[in-house]
Structure formats: C-alpha cells, structure tokens
Amino acid sequence: MLTIKNIRPGILVIPDAGLKLKPGQTVEIEKGTRQIESALKKGYLASGDHKEAEDQKTAENHVQESDAVDLSKLSASEAISRVNAKADLEMIKGHLETEKRRTVIEALKSRLEDLHGAAH
Numbered sequence: 834m835l836t837i838k839n840i841r842p843g844i845l846v847i848p849d850a851g852l853k854l855k856p857g858q859t860v861e862i863e864k865g866t867r868q869i870e871s872a873l874k875k876g877y878l879a880s881g882d883h884k885e886a887e888d889q890k891t892a893e894n895h896v897q898e899s900d901a902v903d904l905s906k907l908s909a910s911e912a913i914s915r916v917n918a919k920a921d922l923e924m925i926k927g928h929l930e931t932e933k934r935r936t937v938i939e940a941l942k943s944r945l946e947d948l949h950g951a952a953h
C-alpha cells in the first residue's frame with residue numbers, strides 16, 4: 834500500500850490511476866502508476882513512503898503553505914488581496930481552475946498576466 838496526498842492548491846487528476854484528488858486529499862493505492870510517479874517527482878503529490886522528504890519540503894515551503902488558503906472561504910475583497918500578494922504561478926493557476934466569483938477570477942487572470950510579463 835502507498836499513501837499519496839495532493840499538495841497542490843487545485844484539483845489533481847491522475848487518469849491512469851482513475852483518481853481525482855481535491856486539495857489536501859489523501860488516498861491509499863495498491864501500487865504507483867507512471868503518472869503518479871511523475872506527479873511525485875514534480876512535487877504535486879506527497880507520498881507516505883517519503884515522509885522525511887515531505888517534512889523537509891514542508892519546512893522549506895512554510896511560507897507558501899500559509900498562502901495556500903482556500904480562497905472560497907474568504908470574502909471577495911480578501912481573496913483579491915491575497916491573489917495580488919501571490920507570486921507562485923502554479924498556485925494562481927490552481928485557484929483559477931476552482932474559483933467561481935467573477936471579480937476574483939479577473940484578479941487571478943490579471944496577476945497571472947503580471948507574473949508572465951515579469952518573467953519575460
């Protein structure tokens with residue numbers, strides 16, 4: 834048995850394992866698949882077998898984890914404020930996939946464009 838956890842801010846779909854993981858969701862699987870191994874390497878998933886590595890990554894990314902607040906639990910103005918303070922493209926893309934409020938979506942798109950502009 835292998836325990837994996839979605840550590841991304843958005844939904845993670847792993848087709849070859851038939852999984853659709855919500856943010857923070859943990860599941861036990863019989864064996865790893867090619868896509869699961871790839872997601873583990875990319876840092877989208879944490880594995881129970883790699884507990885020490887997960888603890889180290891958690892310590893290193895403590896600031897990022899505090900930013901991984903579920904925007905849907907915040908008011909629109911608070912969510913927009915948090916979005917404008919974020920600098921992680923993947924996190925913003927994850928929020929963009931799950932957000933429903935038009936004003937927050939516009940703020941996410943704007944921030945994404947700002948970060949893409951800064952990267953070039």
